[in-house]
Amino acid sequence: MLRVENLxxxxxxxxxxxxxxxxxxxxxxxxxxxPNGAGKTTTFNMIVxxxxxxxxxxxxxxxxxxxxxxxxxxxxxxxxxxxxxxxxGQMTVLENLMVVPPDQPGERLFVNWIARAKVxxxxxxxxxxxxxxxxxxxxxxxxxxxxxxxxxxxxKLLELGRTMMTDARxxxxxxxxxxxxxxxxxxxxDMISELHRERGYTFCLIEHxxxxxxxxxDPVIVLAEGCVLTQGKMEDVRRxxxxxxxxxxxxxxx
Amino acid sequence: xxxxxxxxxxxxxxxxxxxIYAILALGLNIQWGFTGLFNAGIAGFYAIGxxxxxxxxxxxxxxxxxxxxxxxxxxxxxxxxxxGILAWGVGRICLRLRSDYLAIATIGIAExxxxxxxNETWATNGPRGVSMVPKPFATxxxxxxHLAFLAMVLVTVAAIYLxxxxxRKSPWGRVMTAIRENEPAARAAGKNVARFRMEGFVFGCMxxxxxxxxxxxxxxxxxxxxxxxxxxxxxVWVMLVVGGSANNKGAILGAFLMWTVWSATxxxxxxxPDDLSIRTAYxxxxxxxxxxQIVLQKFPRGILPEQRLASSAKAAENTGRPADRPxx
Amino acid sequence: xxxxxxxxxxxxxxxxxxxxxxxALGAIGLTMTFGILRFAxxxxxxxxxxxxxxxxxxVQLTGWHPIAVLPIAMGLTVLVVLGIDRGFxxxxxxxxxxxxxxxxxxxxxxxxxVVQFIWGVQMKAMVxxxxxxxxxxDWLRISPKHMMIIASxxxxxxxxxxxxxxxxxxxxxxxxxxxxxxxxxxxxxxEAVIRATWIIGAALAAAAGVLLAVDTHVETMMxxxxxxxxxxxxxLGGIGRPYGAVAGGLVIGMAEELxxxxxxxxxxxxxxxxxAGVAFAIMVAMLIWRPSGLFRGKVY
Ligand SMILES: Nc1ncnc2c1ncn2[C@@H]1O[C@H](COP(=O)(O)OP(=O)(O)O)[C@@H](O)[C@H]1O
Ligand SMILES: [Mg+2]
Numbered sequence: 001m002l003r004v005e006n007l008x009x010x011x012x013x014x015x016x017x018x019x020x021x022x023x024x025x026x027x028x029x030x031x032x033x034x035p036n037g038a039g040k041t042t043t044f045n046m047i048v049x050x051x052x053x054x055x056x057x058x059x060x061x062x063x064x065x066x067x068x069x070x071x072x073x074x075x076x077x078x079x080x081x082x083x084x085x086x087x088x089g090q091m092t093v094l095e096n097l098m099v100v101p102p103d104q105p106g107e108r109l110f111v112n113w114i115a116r117a118k119v120x121x122x123x124x125x126x127x128x129x130x131x132x133x134x135x136x137x138x139x140x141x142x143x144x145x146x147x148x149x150x151x152x153x154x155x156k157l158l159e160l161g162r163t164m165m166t167d168a169r170x171x172x173x174x175x176x177x178x179x180x181x182x183x184x185x186x187x188x189x190d191m192i193s194e195l196h197r198e199r200g201y202t203f204c205l206i207e208h209x210x211x212x213x214x215x216x217x218d219p220v221i222v223l224a225e226g227c228v229l230t231q232g233k234m235e236d237v238r239r240x241x242x243x244x245x246x247x248x249x250x251x252x253x254x
Numbered sequence: 255x256x257x258x259x260x261x262x263x264x265x266x267x268x269x270x271x272x273x274i275y276a277i278l279a280l281g282l283n284i285q286w287g288f289t290g291l292f293n294a295g296i297a298g299f300y301a302i303g304x305x306x307x308x309x310x311x312x313x314x315x316x317x318x319x320x321x322x323x324x325x326x327x328x329x330x331x332x333x334x335x336x337x338g339i340l341a342w343g344v345g346r347i348c349l350r351l352r353s354d355y356l357a358i359a360t361i362g363i364a365e366x367x368x369x370x371x372x373n374e375t376w377a378t379n380g381p382r383g384v385s386m387v388p389k390p391f392a393t394x395x396x397x398x399x400h401l402a403f404l405a406m407v408l409v410t411v412a413a414i415y416l417x418x419x420x421x422r423k424s425p426w427g428r429v430m431t432a433i434r435e436n437e438p439a440a441r442a443a444g445k446n447v448a449r450f451r452m453e454g455f456v457f458g459c460m461x462x463x464x465x466x467x468x469x470x471x472x473x474x475x476x477x478x479x480x481x482x483x484x485x486x487x488x489x490v491w492v493m494l495v496v497g498g499s500a501n502n503k504g505a506i507l508g509a510f511l512m513w514t515v516w517s518a519t520x521x522x523x524x525x526x527p528d529d530l531s532i533r534t535a536y537x538x539x540x541x542x543x544x545x546x547q548i549v550l551q552k553f554p555r556g557i558l559p560e561q562r563l564a565s566s567a568k569a570a571e572n573t574g575r576p577a578d579r580p581x582x
Numbered sequence: 583x584x585x586x587x588x589x590x591x592x593x594x595x596x597x598x599x600x601x602x603x604x605x606a607l608g609a610i611g612l613t614m615t616f617g618i619l620r621f622a623x624x625x626x627x628x629x630x631x632x633x634x635x636x637x638x639x640x641v642q643l644t645g646w647h648p649i650a651v652l653p654i655a656m657g658l659t660v661l662v663v664l665g666i667d668r669g670f671x672x673x674x675x676x677x678x679x680x681x682x683x684x685x686x687x688x689x690x691x692x693x694x695x696v697v698q699f700i701w702g703v704q705m706k707a708m709v710x711x712x713x714x715x716x717x718x719x720d721w722l723r724i725s726p727k728h729m730m731i732i733a734s735x736x737x738x739x740x741x742x743x744x745x746x747x748x749x750x751x752x753x754x755x756x757x758x759x760x761x762x763x764x765x766x767x768x769x770x771x772x773e774a775v776i777r778a779t780w781i782i783g784a785a786l787a788a789a790a791g792v793l794l795a796v797d798t799h800v801e802t803m804m805x806x807x808x809x810x811x812x813x814x815x816x817x818l819g820g821i822g823r824p825y826g827a828v829a830g831g832l833v834i835g836m837a838e839e840l841x842x843x844x845x846x847x848x849x850x851x852x853x854x855x856x857x858a859g860v861a862f863a864i865m866v867a868m869l870i871w872r873p874s875g876l877f878r879g880k881v882y
Contacts, residue, residue: 050438074444086439088432098425099432100443106425107445109453113417119424126425162443292683294624347869353680354622355869357687358813361624362862365810373855483806488691491684536699543692550685551673 001026001202002047002170007056007066009042009226016042018226020056024170029196029203031217031234033210035247039226040206041083044172048080049073060170075102077169081162081176083206085155089148093139096147096158097130098123100165133164137191153180160191163201171195173205177212185209189216214238222246259397266400268514270472273407274465276509278486279493280414280502281461287500287560288422288430289454291349292357296462297486298364301371302340303333303463304470304480305378308387311471315386318379326390330467337463341456349451356455364481371478383477387470407468411506414461418502430454489516492546498556507558516542594839600728600797602835603735607790608808609815609827610742611783617759617822618779621682625666626787626812627805628693633659633788634795634804635701638708648708648796649730652789659788660781666693667780690806698802706800708792731793738789739828742782746824751778759822810858811838814865820875829876834861 002024009017017039024030032040045051047058049070058066065073088096104126105111106119134140137157142150147158156176163171176192177185189212195201207213213220214234222229222237224246230237237243278296285291293299310329314321324332344363348356371378378384391402421427433440433447441447470476480486489512497508516538523534549556608630615623636658640651670689674681709727746752751774758765758775766772794804815834819826841860842850852860868875 048442050441069446070438070441071444071446074442080442082439082442086436086442088435088439090435091428091431095428095431099428099440099445102444104425107429109421109424109426109457112420112424112426116420123425166444290680292680294687347866351869351873354616354683355817355873357624357683358622358817359866359869362810362813362865366859366862369856369859373853488687491687495684533699533702536695539695540692540699543688543695546688547670547685547692550681550688551670 001061002204003057003059004043004047005057005059007043007046007058008054009039009046009051010054016226017046017053020223020226020228022221022228022231024202024204026202027200028219029192029205029217031213031220032204032206032223033208033213033220034223034229038223040223041174042226043223044080044174044206047073048078048172074166077167078172079163079166079168079170080172081159081174083174083178085152085159087147087150087155087158089146091147092144093134093147093150093158094127094130094143097133097161097165098126100162101126101129102166129165133161136164137161138187153184156180156184156188160188164195164199168201171201171203173203173207175206175208177207177209185212192216210238263397263400266397266404268517269510270400270404270407271517272510272513273404273411274468274472275490275493275513276411276506277407277414277465277468278462278490279497279505279509280411280418281458281465282490282494283458283499283502283505284418284454284461285458286494287505288427288434289451289458290353290434291451291455291458292353293360293455293458294357294483294487295360295362295364296490297481297483298360298367299337299341299459299462300466300469300486301364301367301476301478301481302337303466304476305371305384305466306333306336306463307467308384308470308476309377311388312384312386313388317382318375318384319377320384326471330464333463333467334460337466338456338460341459342452345452345455349448349455361483361487364483364487368478368481371481378478381478383475383479384470385475387474387476389471389474403472410464410468415502415506422502426450426453489513489542492542494556495546496549496556498558498560500560501556501558504556504558504560508556511557512542590843594843595836596724596728598836598839599832600731600835601839602832603732604790604794604797604831605808605811605815605835606828606831607735607738607786607793608812609819609831610739610824611786612812613816613819613821613824613827614755614759614779615783616816618755618762619671619679619682619776620762621679621686622813623783624683624686624809625689625693626686626783627807627809628690628697629659629663629784629787629805630791630794630808631697631802631805632662632693632791633784634708634791634800635697636788637792638701638706638795638800641708648792649734652734652792655792656785656788660784663780663784664777667776694802694806701802703802708795708800727796731797734789734793738786742786742824745782751775755779807858810865811835811861814861814868817865817868817873818875820877823875823877826875826877834864837861837864 004023005021007017007020008015020043032043034040042051046053046066049065049068049072052067056066057064060076060078065076088099105115105122112119131140131143134143137160139154139157142154147155150158160176173192176188180188192203192205193216196203205217218233219231220234220237221231222243229242229246230240278300282293282296285293307329309318309320310322310324310332311326312320313323340363344359348359372381389403390406391399394402429440429445429450432443433445433450437447469480493508493512494505496512497506498504519538523531523538526534608626612623612626615621615626633655637648637651637655640646640654641648644651666689670685671682674685746756754765754770754775755778757768758770758772790808791805794808811834815830816827818833819828819830838857838860841852842854842857844850
């Protein structure tokens with residue numbers, strides 16, 4: 001479904017991603033792991049069009065999408081969440097979700113003045129869908145709360161909720177479990193696997209919690225220092241000496 | 255009797271100009287309040303509207319381009335379209351960059367336009383300006399002509415207000431707020447940020463042009479001094495910030511309030527002896543500048559703070575956003 | 583032929599060089615506040631006006647030459663600007679920088695109205711009378727005031743160069759302009775750097791105002807008229823790049839003067855009334871094709 005070929009990203013003197021190639025198969029939950037600073041978020045940012053790669057190709061369903069703007073990729077079915085929650089702080093939780101769906105005629109200024117019924121009809125659908133998402137996330141009681149007032153975990157849920165507001169094909173989750181308590185983490189895991197099953201989303205997720213990765217992801221791709229170290233099933237990856245080295249040898253040894 | 259009638263006429267003129275400024279402030283509110291764009295060249299778009307409408311409606315004359323004698327609605331529409339096209343051009347260049355660049359470019363546009371007005375004498379009559387601009391309802395008897403013009407202005411303000419309130423509560427307004435709150439997240443939600451910014455900017459500039467058109471017909475004259483950055487640009491900013499940016503009622507309130515203060519102090523200072531009167535005029539500007547600074551620092555939400563609501567009552571009663579906007 | 587070159591040099595190139603070096607002085611300060619405080623300072627033009635009026639007053643009081651009172655005028659302007667920073671910009675240090683843009687926009691009108699209140703709106707001459715130009719090689723005519731202006735600009739620029747290259751605070755300023763986060767991490771005293779930026783920026787702006795007044799005259803709108811070309815020079819040179827600002831200033835000054843040379847036929851290429859538009863046109867072109875400027879400054 002998505003193929004990354006020889007991707008490179010330089011920030012001035014720093015090469016964050018180096019000659020990275022991997023593939024995400026349709027229908028999988030692919031894990032992307034690696035130590036901090038490995039270039040995982042940067043890779044995501046290039047896939048979703050937030051960063052333009054220095055070089056390399058990103059092929060999504062046969063089309064090279066490298067360098068296309070982020071908003072266009074959303075409409076092609078690529079949706080992402082942020083490692084640090086990016087909520088719309090001064091909007092309510094419900095509004096945060098209602099912003100997302102595409103094809104809202106009311107997003108055209110003039111339509112609001114000349115075709116109010118059409119806008120209202122779509123608005124009802126959008127609201128309905130947002131309420132359902134809140135229900136699924138079991139945060140319906142927070143619907144009228146300003147998103148800025150939510151706890152860290154609730155913001156993570158809201159991030160996940162935004163991916164449910166559109167008919168996504170590929171969902172990229174950047175550390176959905178970071179800073180989340182163990183109970184909520186299990187719930188988030190179940191939500192991801194339910195969305196995968198029921199809606200048929202293809203997922204790619206960055207995560208540091210190895211239990212979550214091994215129970216959800218197949219295959220797993222390991223990044224270190226901007227390069228793909230290895231990929232495969234979690235059990236195999238876990239035993240790979242290179243991976244152990246990348247994780248353990250990073251800080252303490254030198 | 256005479257004096258009461260004089261006061262009556264004064265109040266009408268106060269309300270008329272106040273209403274015209276309300277249109278300007280509402281236009282700026284779309285740009286700054288809703289979209290977070292800094293327009294430092296309000297005067298330019300205001301003057302464009304004024305000149306286009308004036309030239310399209312005046313009787314034939316050798317002094318400047320003219321003699322088209324078009325009906326008012328056509329002239330008003332043309333004024334808005336010309337300003338809109340120009341705003342689109344400016345937006346194409348600047349909206350992808352940080353807001354400072356838009357500020358610089360808009361103040362530049364206003365200055366360039368002032369140069370054109372002064373130099374292209376064949377079209378604009380240069381520094382002497384376009385006079386004998388026809389005034390709508392001029393054939394009505396006194397004071398009905400003034401009242402009818404006032405009614406036209408106030409109806410326009412009301413219509414714009416309703417249109418903007420609809421826009422604010424609509425999905426369009428929701429996206430605008432989302433962009434202001436978190437631009438990367440809005441992009442990740444598939445929103446073409448540049449398109450929304452452009453809409454806000456162009457629409458705001460079109461309203462400014464309409465205000466300019468009204469002014470030229472109201473005063474029956476328009477000269478290059480109308481582009482004075484002081485009155486046209488600065489005063490409108492003070493009005494919006496004092497009234498409460500991102501609040502349409504606040505923009506209107508600020509416009510009438512500050513216009514009243516501005517014109518009342520003008521009456522006061524004009525009573526002073528000549529030399530003093532000229533100097534106190536600068537004190538007025540200084541004080542109004544000070545008002546802007548104090549409001550920005552101490553009461554950044556203005557008299558009527560922004561109300562956020564679309565889907566719920568809770569958001570409305572919440573104290574609203576802090577004054578600081580996320581930088582873009 | 584000599585006539586032709588003489589005309590071009592005497593009436594277009596030299597005035598362009600003079601104007602350009604004045605723009606350059608203004609642009610150095612603007613580019614540094616833009617680079618370090620991260621906002622477009624609309625009141626920068628009025629800083630120049632203020633410097634010119636201080637110098638004019640000092641000339642009236644002492645009877646000295648404007649260049650002699652220049653350091654005092656620069657010092658007074660710096661004091662005023664530091665006061666303005668304390669009262670009107672400092673409260674916004676933690677706010678989005680657009681708030682500073684608005685505050686400086688308001689400050690532009692406040693400073694101008696104070697100048698108009700104190701000194702009136704009448705044009706004033708800094709140096710009374712007309713000076714005869716010095717003639718060199720039979721054809722090169724350069725007036726003493728132009729030589730003096732260029733010499734002053736050169737002295738000031740070398741001073742700034744020394745400051746930025748060899749002093750601790752200068753290095754800190756460049757570091758902060760390159761990367762404020764990094765500068766903070768390495769323990770640079772940001773308030774000290776900000777103060778130094780205002781001091782240098784205001785001093786150079788005051789000098790630009792005084793030198794322009796020496797070349798032409800003193801008037802309350804002079805700063806506002808300088809604002810656009812100085813912004814253009816800043817963007818042309820690349821934001822946060824003092825040397826770029828110098829180059830940008832010179833290019834803009836030359837372009838403005840040369841635009842009214844009769845390149846084709848006998849009429850000026852561009853109606854001199856549109857001189858101010860040249861700077862704007864160059865700025866717009868840069869924003870379209872290369873917003874980072876000639877010297878790879880910052881784009882925000
Ligand atoms: N916008 C940026 N500018 C400069 N360096 C960056 C930028 N984004 C990320 N980096 C650097 O790139 C490297 C990879 O970062 P990132 O992709 O966030 O790692 P992670 O795998 O932890 O998500 C880090 O060293 C980071 O500091
Ligand atoms: Mg990361």
